[in-house]
Amino acid sequence: MPETTNYHMNSEDFRKQGHAMIDWIAAYMDNVESYPVMSRVEPGEIRSMLPKSPPLKSESMEAMMRDVDEFIMPGITHWQSPNFFGFFPANNSGPSILGDLLSSGLCVQGMLWATSPACTELETHILDWLVYMLDLPESFKSSTDGGGVIQDTASSATLCALLAARERATNFVANESGFDQTLIAYCSNQAHSSVEKAIKIAGLGKSNLRLIDVDDSFAMKPSDLAKAIDKDKVAGLVPCFVCATVGTTSSNGLDPLRPIGEICKSNNIFLHVDAAMSGTAALCPEFRYIHDGLELADSYCFNPHKWMFTNFDCDCFFVANRAELIKTLSILPEYLKNKATESGAVFDYRDWQIPLGRRFRALKLWFVIRHYGIEGLQHHIREHVKIAQDFASWVKADDRFELVVDPPLNLVCFRLTTGDDATQQLLDDLNDSGKIFLTHTKLNDKLTLRFAIGQTKTARIHVEHAWQLIQQTIEG
Amino acid sequence: MPETTNYHMNSEDFRKQGHAMIDWIAAYMDNVESYPVMSRVEPGEIRSMLPKSPPLKSESMEAMMRDVDEFIMPGITHWQSPNFFGFFPANNSGPSILGDLLSSGLCVQGMLWATSPACTELETHILDWLVYMLDLPESFKSSTDGGGVIQDTASSATLCALLAARERATNFVANESGFDQTLIAYCSNQAHSSVEKAIKIAGLGKSNLRLIDVDDSFAMKPSDLAKAIDKDKVAGLVPCFVCATVGTTSSNGLDPLRPIGEICKSNNIFLHVDAAMSGTAALCPEFRYIHDGLELADSYCFNPHKWMFTNFDCDCFFVANRAELIKTLSILPEYLKNKATESGAVFDYRDWQIPLGRRFRALKLWFVIRHYGIEGLQHHIREHVKIAQDFASWVKADDRFELVVDPPLNLVCFRLTTGDDATQQLLDDLNDSGKIFLTHTKLNDKLTLRFAIGQTKTARIHVEHAWQLIQQTIEG
Numbered sequence: 001m002p003e004t005t006n007y008h009m010n011s012e013d014f015r016k017q018g019h020a021m022i023d024w025i026a027a028y029m030d031n032v033e034s035y036p037v038m039s040r041v042e043p044g045e046i047r048s049m050l051p052k053s054p055p056l057k058s059e060s061m062e063a064m065m066r067d068v069d070e071f072i073m074p075g076i077t078h079w080q081s082p083n084f085f086g087f088f089p090a091n092n093s094g095p096s097i098l099g100d101l102l103s104s105g106l107c108v109q110g111m112l113w114a115t116s117p118a119c120t121e122l123e124t125h126i127l128d129w130l131v132y133m134l135d136l137p138e139s140f141k142s143s144t145d146g147g148g149v150i151q152d153t154a155s156s157a158t159l160c161a162l163l164a165a166r167e168r169a170t171n172f173v174a175n176e177s178g179f180d181q182t183l184i185a186y187c188s189n190q191a192h193s194s195v196e197k198a199i200k201i202a203g204l205g206k207s208n209l210r211l212i213d214v215d216d217s218f219a220m221k222p223s224d225l226a227k228a229i230d231k232d233k234v235a236g237l238v239p240c241f242v243c244a245t246v247g248t249t250s251s252n253g254l255d256p257l258r259p260i261g262e263i264c265k266s267n268n269i270f271l272h273v274d275a276a277m278s279g280t281a282a283l284c285p286e287f288r289y290i291h292d293g294l295e296l297a298d299s300y301c302f303n304p305h306k307w308m309f310t311n312f313d314c315d316c317f318f319v320a321n322r323a324e325l326i327k328t329l330s331i332l333p334e335y336l337k338n339k340a341t342e343s344g345a346v347f348d349y350r351d352w353q354i355p356l357g358r359r360f361r362a363l364k365l366w367f368v369i370r371h372y373g374i375e376g377l378q379h380h381i382r383e384h385v386k387i388a389q390d391f392a393s394w395v396k397a398d399d400r401f402e403l404v405v406d407p408p409l410n411l412v413c414f415r416l417t418t419g420d421d422a423t424q425q426l427l428d429d430l431n432d433s434g435k436i437f438l439t440h441t442k443l444n445d446k447l448t449l450r451f452a453i454g455q456t457k458t459a460r461i462h463v464e465h466a467w468q469l470i471q472q473t474i475e476g
Numbered sequence: 477m478p479e480t481t482n483y484h485m486n487s488e489d490f491r492k493q494g495h496a497m498i499d500w501i502a503a504y505m506d507n508v509e510s511y512p513v514m515s516r517v518e519p520g521e522i523r524s525m526l527p528k529s530p531p532l533k534s535e536s537m538e539a540m541m542r543d544v545d546e547f548i549m550p551g552i553t554h555w556q557s558p559n560f561f562g563f564f565p566a567n568n569s570g571p572s573i574l575g576d577l578l579s580s581g582l583c584v585q586g587m588l589w590a591t592s593p594a595c596t597e598l599e600t601h602i603l604d605w606l607v608y609m610l611d612l613p614e615s616f617k618s619s620t621d622g623g624g625v626i627q628d629t630a631s632s633a634t635l636c637a638l639l640a641a642r643e644r645a646t647n648f649v650a651n652e653s654g655f656d657q658t659l660i661a662y663c664s665n666q667a668h669s670s671v672e673k674a675i676k677i678a679g680l681g682k683s684n685l686r687l688i689d690v691d692d693s694f695a696m697k698p699s700d701l702a703k704a705i706d707k708d709k710v711a712g713l714v715p716c717f718v719c720a721t722v723g724t725t726s727s728n729g730l731d732p733l734r735p736i737g738e739i740c741k742s743n744n745i746f747l748h749v750d751a752a753m754s755g756t757a758a759l760c761p762e763f764r765y766i767h768d769g770l771e772l773a774d775s776y777c778f779n780p781h782k783w784m785f786t787n788f789d790c791d792c793f794f795v796a797n798r799a800e801l802i803k804t805l806s807i808l809p810e811y812l813k814n815k816a817t818e819s820g821a822v823f824d825y826r827d828w829q830i831p832l833g834r835r836f837r838a839l840k841l842w843f844v845i846r847h848y849g850i851e852g853l854q855h856h857i858r859e860h861v862k863i864a865q866d867f868a869s870w871v872k873a874d875d876r877f878e879l880v881v882d883p884p885l886n887l888v889c890f891r892l893t894t895g896d897d898a899t900q901q902l903l904d905d906l907n908d909s910g911k912i913f914l915t916h917t918k919l920n921d922k923l924t925l926r927f928a929i930g931q932t933k934t935a936r937i938h939v940e941h942a943w944q945l946i947q948q949t950i951e952g
Contacts (some may be wrong), residue, residue, distance in 0.1 A: 006856070007851075007852030008785075008933075009570030010570075011506050012502075013570065014501070014573075014574075015498060018570075019495050021574045021577050021578060022491060022577075024581075025490070025578070026488075026494070039594070041593050043816060043822045044821070047601050050598070053605070053608065054850060055845070055850065059849065061843075072594045073594075075598075076584055076594055076595075077584060077590070077592045078584075079583055079591075079592075080582070080584075094493065095485055095537070097494075097583075098490075101498075101501070101573070101576075101577050102501070102544065104568075104572075104576045104577065105497075105568075106504070107787045108553060109555060109788065115555075115563070116515065117515050117553075118515070118517075118547075118549075119551075121521075121522035121551060125522075129530040132529065153831035153832060155830065155832045156830060163676075166679075174676075175676040175681065177681035177683040177684065178680055178681035178684060179679065180656060182654070193808075194832055197807050197832075200639075201678065201830065203654055204679070205652055205653035205655075206651060207652055207654075208653065249809070249811055250811055309484075311580045311835075312583065313833065328676075332669075334916075335916070335917040340519060343519065345519040354631065354673075356669070357628070357629045357781070358788075359787075359788045363548075367537075369531070370530075370539075371483075371485060371535065374530060374531065375483075375533055379482075380482065380483065440813075456484060
């Protein structure tokens with residue numbers, strides 16, 4: 001084979017295949033409603049269709065796309081369907097896909113400022129924009145002692161926050177030689193599973209996570225938090241971390257940040273606020289009450305990849321004291337040393353996260369914000385909340401159903417008054433129909449259906465049809 | 477505003493803008509050589525060009541792409557240039573970009589099998605393919621007790637491996653209630669900084685990481701490892717984790733896995749093998765010696781996003797005992813429970829990683845493997861190694877230079893015989909020229925230039941030109 005021969009896709013083929021892929025995605029956007037929302041395959045079914053061995057010779061993109069249609073699509077649960085009401089919104093948009101595509105094409109590393117200055121500076125800039133857009137505390141701005149960074153997920157943000165808390169509590173001894181104090185962390189019993197995961201990863205141990213009781217709206221009881229902290233202190237333990245949640249996964253519970261923050265301040269405990277699911281609502285002034293007291297927090301995150309039309313992954317994580325986070329996560333081997341880092345004039349985002357490498361994720365967020373404008377984002381968030389409130393009113397007016405809690409935002413929790421078995425049957429029937437998809441939780445030990453409204457293509461009509469389907473299904 | 481009005485990009489606009497973005501990337505691929513490889517901006521320069529406030533109203537994609545050209549491109553260090561020889565290869569390809577684009581378009585979550593079965597099953601399948609392609613031990617196949625998963629980075633893989641090791645050593649007590657034994661970890665003094673980072677994150681503390689000395693080829697000395705373990709055991713400490721490296725960052729050192737593995741086996745220590753940089757070489761039978769003894773390892777990773785034409789992020793992580801990893805990282809809240817998980821017949825990859833959410837990354841890997849075929853991948857890996865060997869021979873033949881170590885694969889380490897200052901000056905002059913980009917390290921306390929060959933568009937001619945430029949630069 002002559003030296004110039006190569007197997008790469010040339011730019012002409014890339015154009016042709018790229019246009020075809022864009023068209024495929026556009027068609028998917030148009031037709032996504034035609035698929036059953038929940039995949040119907042059995043375990044192992046997809047794998048059984050795939051060739052046992054990898055190909056020795058090059059195959060064509062046309063062959064691959066045939067296989068995508070034939071083998072992959074039956075195994076897709078269509079998160080982008082307007083009839084997807086499960087888990088949480090994970091809404092997507094054209095500008096986000098294109099920003100992410102540009103990131104793939106440039107394929108730069110953002111681990112250091114020096115490895116592509118634009119990757120770092122655009123990110124810092126957009127996260128400052130978001131402080132303004134969500135009216136977050138000034139302390140999270142990069143012009144203060146704080147700043148923002150994009151993480152993959154809220155799980156990772158929680159872990160980073162916990163590590164900073166651990167180091168604060170041990171005066172950075174944990175990093176150096178481990179710790180022998182019993183460090184204690186706190187969250188409500190409705191907090192996300194990632195808090196427990198972080199507690200385990202960071203070496204604190206699950207038994208040192210206190211799950212604080214909640215009130216009727218599934219919000220943490222600050223008085224119970226204060227009592228638990230006092231009890232631990234009396235026992236000679238070291239309270240170091242509280243995670244408050246703005247929008248719990250099960251029911252969208254909103255922990256009261258101000259009293260929690262005051263308790264943390266007076267006990268010198270690191271407060272992280274996990275607003276992964278609901279923080280986006282603060283784009284609209286009328287929903288900013290959810291963040292009341294946030295200026296008392298040490299860190300905060302919310303997920304544009306949930307409810308702000310940005311495809312996964314994109315969690316925005318802010319800290320009030322970036323030096324503390326950086327000191328916690330920084331390591332500087334010789335091969336990463338460079339003049340810009342040494343000058344101290346730049347951020348090296350590898351020191352703000354668990355991994356070293358990072359892609360240029362700010363591009364998609366930049367495109368989304370500019371495409372929609374603040375006005376467009378506000379419009380859609382308001383719509384989702386409004387439709388959810390209407391759905392809740394229909395549930396409330398139908399005495400076959402119980403509305404488990406008044407929904408503050410875009411997640412409606414309800415169940416059949418006839419009990420868990422009937423509710424489970426309804427859930428299974430709805431998901432098996434392929435027409436809509438929703439998921440469940442348990443609230444007050446009772447099986448509860450979660451109806452989350454926030455997908456890009458979800459309009460009032462889809463929610464109306466879903467409600468009709470729910471009624472028809474129980475009527476048999 | 478009427479209810480039907482919305483701010484979303486419709487599919488017609490998406491087609492138009494998507495085609496334009498594909499064309500932009502194709503043109504970038506064609507013209508990437510025309511940019512200075514290293515960005516020349518000063519700290520703050522990019523931000524100073526960006527508008528202070530986010531837009532209230534929607535902006536056009538055309539305006540955004542003008543800003544990309546004007547504000548972003550000057551701040552890009554061009555990792556995809558054929559003249560990029562810095563850090564490590566991060567090679568990209570058309571099929572990878574298109575697979576990643578498809579992932580963005582489908583925008584499904586792969587946290588559970590049930591959230592999109594194809595996302596999990598294609599990943600398991602492709603990672604089994606890679607066991608075959610790299611001739612890895614059978615124990616890493618999903619049909620045994622092991623299996624593979626895609627992580628974002630090798631840093632995260634190392635952390636997951638360390639956590640499994642910690643739990644094995646403490647019989648899962650660390651997860652439950654923290655640990656009070658002094659757990660000890662080991663790697664060579666050339667291992668990646670992510671080992672130290674993981675040790676800190678997991679709560680072991682940096683002082684409990686032993687940096688084992690290396691031989692003249694910068695490979696870990698197994699006898700020193702054995703001695704260190706014995707010494708720690710005598711002192712009542714608990715050795716729990718060894719990280720061996722296949723291709724160290726500084727110099728491509730290859731730790732001898734067989735003797736290291738035997739030491740680990742006889743001491744019941746978890747062995748993780750970090751082949752992030754060099755594992756890809758095992759696509760070619762003649763390079764598989766780098767993995768000799770790998771069947772003694774508990775886990776292994778390599779990075780297709782470094783040297784296998786797959787855009788970031790894509791680290792392939794394999795374990796021999798998946799139950800141990802899953803038990804370490806698993807948490808099952810009510811809202812994630814589902815029949816498939818309960819059946820035990822499926823993998824839920826959230827239990828194999830730090831975060832909960834995950835994107836459909838197997839698509840790009842599937843496309844890359846099928847586009848190139850095993851034959852195509854082997855061809856390019858061989859070419860990179862061959863060109864690197866030739867470059868090393870030119871360095872060796874020129875008595876102004878010292879070849880610091882015979883390069884086993886595609887990374888050449890060299891310096892001027894006239895000392896660190898002259899070598900630093902050469903590095904600065906080369907990078908400032910904009911014509912090529914390389915980075916440095918220290919080996920045996922002396923400043924050393926690293927010349928990494930592996931970018932997609934790098935051909936022999938680029939390396940020949942680079943060598944000419946290096947010679948011209950020192951000749952003044």
